[in-house]
Amino acid sequence: MTTRTMLFKLAFVDSIPVLMGYSTMGFAAGMLLAVQGEIAWAPFWGMVTSAAFESGPLQYLFVDWVRTTLAIGSVLLVTLCVNFRYSLYGLSLIERFQCASRWQKAYLIGTITDETYAIQTSSRLTGKRYVTYCFLLTMLDHFYWIVGVTLGAAVGVLAKDLFSPERMQSFTKGIDFSMTALFLVILTDQVRERPGRIPAVIGFAAALLSCLAFGRANMLIPTVLAILTAFLLLRRWLDD
Amino acid sequence: MTNKAGYAFTVLVTVGALSYLLRALPFLLFGGRKEPPQIVRYVGRMLSPAAIAMLVVYCFAGLSVPEIKTPITLLAPYLAGVLTIALQLWKRNPLISILLGTVLYMALVQ
Secondary structure, eight states, rough: OOHHHHHHHHHHHHHHHHHHHHHHHHHHHHHHHHHHHSSHEEEEEHHHHHHHOOOOOHHHHHHHHHTTOOOHHHHHEEEEEEHHHHHHGGGGTTTTTSSOOOOHHHHHHHTTOOOHHHHHHHHOOOHHHHHHHHHHHHHHHHHHHHHHHHHHHHHHHHHHHHHHHHHHHHHSSTTTTTHHHHHHHHHHHHHHGGHHHHHHHHHHHHHHHHHHHOGGGOOOOHHHHHHHHHHHHHHHHHOO | OOHHHHHHHHHHHHHHHHHHHHHHHHHHHHHOOOOHHHHHHHHHHHHHHHHEEEHHHHHHHHHHOOOOOHHHHHHHHHHHHHHHHHHHHHOOOOOHHHHHHHHHHHHHHO
């Protein structure tokens, strides 16, 4: 068995939990896009966005964005807040990816996710072998996500063709809760750890007030400004 | 429809570029292994839970208002939300929490 085959096997085995998660979550996000996104060619848009964003939250939010055609400024602000943590992940990968070639590095950087990062940083491989392993793992994870979203959107489109709009609307009613549930789950895991609690309370309070004051469509920018202001004012007590 | 496609394309390009830039930032700025300023680390650590909490509120506010207002349809988001959180605290399996929470919500509003 060549080293490459061995590394592929290793990467595949390590990626199985991600396969379960990404294919199903991706499928649900793709389906939501087809059913509620009110956009033609949903599987195409699902495929290109999942390949480019590789992010669960953004994939679900994309449905909301195309339905309401939210202002691009707000869209980018949300992207910035949701994905800012990836800028910190990269810090611990700089050294590890040093043996990667230019294009390998370009791909590895563009596809960092919570799950892929967690597996990559727990591997004990080193040097070239480590980079090859990471590359294969990343490709598998990326592939699961794209296939999940695209298939979900395709099934959603088929279902829309098979059933009348009224029936479709009646039995998919409430499916939009899956996005709320996704964020509730992420939040639950974050506040399980003590350091996540105060920022979560600040975010929650700022969002609630902005939503009441400015309405849902205009709440995001004031919320982020309020959050950042609170962080800076409270830094003396919160930064350790 | 063409407008929608144009909008989707704009989102694809801008969000795609920003996502890539954020992931690449440490490699671009700190490739020479410099530590980022303390304040960047602080905001980075704090921002994620706050942003997710903001999105929870944003999503709750975006759920469609039921046409038939009964105590059950009005309470549905809260009941399903509590179930989702409880399952996640207990089982720690995101798929189960999201699936059962959504199924409960759909059952209640239908």
